[in-house]
Amino acid sequence: MFSYAQALKYIDSLINYERRVFFPYNKRFLNLQRMEHLLKLLGNPHQNLKVIHIAGTKGKGSTAAIIASILKADDFKVGLYTSPHLIDARERIRIGDELIKEKEFAHFAFQIKSINHRLSPTFFEAYTAIAFLYFFYKKVDLAVLEVGLGGRLDATNIISHPLVSIITQISFDHIRELGNNLTSIAREKSGIIKEGSKVITSPQKEEVLSVIEETCKKKGAHLYKVGKEIKFKEIKSNLKGGSFQVKTERRFYPRLSIPLLGKHQLINASTAIGAIDLLRDYGIFVPRKAIMEGIKKVRWPGRIQILFRNPLFIVDCAHNASSAQALANFLRETSQARKVILIMGISKNKDVEGMGKVLFPLLDEIILTKVDNPRAIEPGEIKKRIKNSSPHKIVIKNKAPDALSYALSSAECEDIICVTGSVYLAGEVLRLFSY
Numbered sequence: 001m002f003s004y005a006q007a008l009k010y011i012d013s014l015i016n017y018e019r020r021v022f023f024p025y026n027k028r029f030l031n032l033q034r035m036e037h038l039l040k041l042l043g044n045p046h047q048n049l050k051v052i053h054i055a056g057t058k059g060k061g062s063t064a065a066i067i068a069s070i071l072k073a074d075d076f077k078v079g080l081y082t083s084p085h086l087i088d089a090r091e092r093i094r095i096g097d098e099l100i101k102e103k104e105f106a107h108f109a110f111q112i113k114s115i116n117h118r119l120s121p122t123f124f125e126a127y128t129a130i131a132f133l134y135f136f137y138k139k140v141d142l143a144v145l146e147v148g149l150g151g152r153l154d155a156t157n158i159i160s161h162p163l164v165s166i167i168t169q170i171s172f173d174h175i176r177e178l179g180n181n182l183t184s185i186a187r188e189k190s191g192i193i194k195e196g197s198k199v200i201t202s203p204q205k206e207e208v209l210s211v212i213e214e215t216c217k218k219k220g221a222h223l224y225k226v227g228k229e230i231k232f233k234e235i236k237s238n239l240k241g242g243s244f245q246v247k248t249e250r251r252f253y254p255r256l257s258i259p260l261l262g263k264h265q266l267i268n269a270s271t272a273i274g275a276i277d278l279l280r281d282y283g284i285f286v287p288r289k290a291i292m293e294g295i296k297k298v299r300w301p302g303r304i305q306i307l308f309r310n311p312l313f314i315v316d317c318a319h320n321a322s323s324a325q326a327l328a329n330f331l332r333e334t335s336q337a338r339k340v341i342l343i344m345g346i347s348k349n350k351d352v353e354g355m356g357k358v359l360f361p362l363l364d365e366i367i368l369t370k371v372d373n374p375r376a377i378e379p380g381e382i383k384k385r386i387k388n389s390s391p392h393k394i395v396i397k398n399k400a401p402d403a404l405s406y407a408l409s410s411a412e413c414e415d416i417i418c419v420t421g422s423v424y425l426a427g428e429v430l431r432l433f434s435y
Contacts, residue, residue: 004102007109016123045136056168066272070294079135086427152191171322186211321354
């Protein structure tokens, strides 16, 4: 039997594409046959789960968290599987608000290590298998699964009959693996759509929506669109969250409150509500009160999260141009008569220039640092790539704690300090504040 430390050491010894700059995205390296074989040896725990499956470029984690929060508010025992984690590796696998316990994680990791499978699983495949085993043995009522990368070849796509498949907003990210145009990326994400399934899509660009519609038509899947069958309208927003209304084909929610900041979270919440409403077709009725309560109480750290005020200190996981635009929209509405200091650390396969284009016009100072990850770009390299597009003062601090100290010492009470560029940087900063 493993200790928790031994379990982590084993999992970390496996091929981990989250820590690689580039890897071949094809069936030789990522294939569901290997996952299928592994799960068969483990007793096929995934076949006994009722699943809501979520792919997309941005918002899929938030949407997953909102759905899980709603179901929890109605006393469902709901499993939530997301990636990557911010602070604790066990964040990826939880039931309700409780992370998988160290002893349970170690037990399932040992089970995977002990079986005589032909090929060693990858880091993500092992985590996914642990999640399936845990959710099965804990007899969850439903499991909400976030895709790791893409969709078609993702380990979570071993699920053959999801109750609802969700595709959140698609934009450019992982272009080496998924394709350098939105049509190619959309095809990979649409790989989670199954025959005769129920599918919800967040608002999409025309070329993306065309792919989703075409895939649904080929597979006889029923498509519901946020903006058409599911409509929403913002009422107001402030630094405590937002209020909005949603109308689906079945119900009207005249006033909902959400603590997650940014207008993009209204899209994610509306997408989540659409999915919850579709569960009625399976005899799962979630009352209006639980939906309102679940959205009001949802917690999803590192997404335009305010840690403290005076100065206003924000941590966000934005790591591509689209998510940076959502952050920029929030800062534009918030930063009246304030100086904005940005702490940025980015991974090597990310769109540095694209993020800079939308964020730089709002800034007064940029502090570049290095993410604690093998994929991190050196701050000096980031500076070379942005120096012609940034008119601002650029400071280099190679370690996140030094960047934080510098920012805090130079900021006035009315200023904004914003940390962004990477999930890993957000996690490192939250860990420093023991959040």
